[in-house]
């Protein structure tokens with residue numbers, strides 16, 4: 001059975017070379033780009049933190065405590081390195097990613113590991129990298145989107 005050559009997948013924009021990281025850099029991943037091309041997948045680039053209204057560059061941010069699910073449920077906050085509450089921006093970014101999946105028809109996402117938004121297996125809680133998704137990955141997973149974590153920067 002062949003695959004749909006136009007099957008859309010959501011991709012963290014920084015993995016595709018967009019300089020949208022908090023530090024103004026990108027995580028372009030040529031192995032991922034080759035994989036998408038070989039599988040006939042159409043990348044839908046998306047940066048939740050920019051969509052949520054956080055500019056680039058921006059202060060580093062993390063889940064204050066508990067986990068991403070608690071942030072989605074309004075029981076935990078996102079804070080940045082200056083102590084600013086950026087919960088609403090992260091929630092808006094996650095909702096934008098889910099909307100981008102719905103409008104494009106994407107049922108799968110390739111997301112940058114360890115990001116407080118995009119991390120899939122690991123993310124930042126306080127000053128620690130811990131197991132568990134970031135806020136965007138958590139919302140996509142709650143809605144049945146298959147999320148795959150990508151380290152980034154592979155040649």
Ligand code: SF4
Nearest residue numbers: 014020021047115118
């Ligand atoms: S990891 Fe996600 S939120 Fe961070 S720069 Fe990349 S796309 Fe944007």
